[in-house]
Amino acid sequence: MKWNMNWDAFSFANPWLLALLALLPVIAMLQGRRGAAAAVKFSSLQVVERLGKPRRVRAGGILTTLLLASLASFIIGLARPQAGSVISHVEASGIDIMLALDVSRSMLAEDFTIGNERANRLSAVKQVTEKFIEGRPNDRIGIVAFAGRPYLVSPLTLDHDWLLKNLERIQIGLVEDGTAIGSAIASSANRLKDRKESKSKIIVLLTDGDNNAGKVTPVTAAEAARALDIKIYAICAGSRGYAPVPVQDMFGRLVYRDVLVQVDEAALKEVAKIGGGNFYRATDSQSLEQIFEEIDQLEKSTIEMSQTKEYRDLFPWFVGAGLVLLGLHLLLGQTIWRTLP
Numbered sequence: 001m002k003w004n005m006n007w008d009a010f011s012f013a014n015p016w017l018l019a020l021l022a023l024l025p026v027i028a029m030l031q032g033r034r035g036a037a038a039a040v041k042f043s044s045l046q047v048v049e050r051l052g053k054p055r056r057v058r059a060g061g062i063l064t065t066l067l068l069a070s071l072a073s074f075i076i077g078l079a080r081p082q083a084g085s086v087i088s089h090v091e092a093s094g095i096d097i098m099l100a101l102d103v104s105r106s107m108l109a110e111d112f113t114i115g116n117e118r119a120n121r122l123s124a125v126k127q128v129t130e131k132f133i134e135g136r137p138n139d140r141i142g143i144v145a146f147a148g149r150p151y152l153v154s155p156l157t158l159d160h161d162w163l164l165k166n167l168e169r170i171q172i173g174l175v176e177d178g179t180a181i182g183s184a185i186a187s188s189a190n191r192l193k194d195r196k197e198s199k200s201k202i203i204v205l206l207t208d209g210d211n212n213a214g215k216v217t218p219v220t221a222a223e224a225a226r227a228l229d230i231k232i233y234a235i236c237a238g239s240r241g242y243a244p245v246p247v248q249d250m251f252g253r254l255v256y257r258d259v260l261v262q263v264d265e266a267a268l269k270e271v272a273k274i275g276g277g278n279f280y281r282a283t284d285s286q287s288l289e290q291i292f293e294e295i296d297q298l299e300k301s302t303i304e305m306s307q308t309k310e311y312r313d314l315f316p317w318f319v320g321a322g323l324v325l326l327g328l329h330l331l332l333g334q335t336i337w338r339t340l341p
Contacts, residue, residue: 102184
């Protein structure tokens with residue numbers, strides 16, 4: 001469950017009372033025409049004419065402003081302004097996904113592209129996997145990387161920011177070389193087996209080679225995963241036949257050599273069939289991205305959302321401000337700006 005607080009909700013319980021604010025300009029206009037009451041009466045206007053044209057003093061204008069401001073605060077307070085919070089309750093579907101990513105040396109083959117530049121298979125896989133993770137914010141996702149043996153990159157988590165940081169750290173050469181596909185499936189299944197509350201448990205296996213390491217065969221691992229009600233999607237990445245792999249020559253220079261990468265597609269198809277999923281072949285970046293999009297659609301998360309609104313009355317603040325302004329108006333009018341009777 002996720003909670004989303006929104007303190008921007010603002011409304012009035014009695015908005016029709018705000019129409020009274022239209023009376024304030026009328027009061028101000030009438031007050032300006034009437035002017036202040038005479039403080040001293042003269043039998044002749046000749047003395048007053050020497051003072052110039054009659055006008056309102058600055059003090060009177062300030063006092064009138066304070067009075068109008070207090071009236072405006074009282075009117076807004078009567079309209080009952082309310083600041084609210086919108087609480088969103090999000091119920092996730094409970095889909096758990098383990099990503100098993102091949103990091104053997106053959107993943108250095110540069111037969112993919114990122115933008116318009118050539119990229120190795122691992123870089124392309126990491127880029128597409130990142131988009132896949134970002135598109136599933138309500139699912140628990142974990143990562144197992146494997147070469148000659150599997151190792152845990154991240155357990156199942158909803159903290160996808162942390163997950164993506166660990167995905168970025170994946171590189172080739174952290175464990176001995178090889179392609180232990182069966183062990184990777186077994187390790188991923190082991191991370192999913194205790195998740196009894198999950199609506200669906202999935203392994204997305206991505207490799208470019210044939211199983212040549214580990215003590216568990218891919219078929220055996222797939223059968224064990226099926227017994228745990230875990231679905232498997234198998235993706236074979238890379239072009240068929242030879243692929244350019246960067247190596248250093250005897251002078252330490254980086255050169256490319258075409259290396260034959262053996263892939264047992266039949267075994268991967270069997271793994272996907274046993275696991276109740278699908279087998280895919282990605283020969284370039286575009287097809288790899290389309291495959292992840294298809295898996296995303298096949299295993300769509302369902303989200304239930306409800307909203308609760310809570311409001312807090314703000315009228316005491318406006319009434320209090322009106323009282324302060326009115327008190328200031330009376331205080332100044334009876335002290336420093338007091339007029340003679």
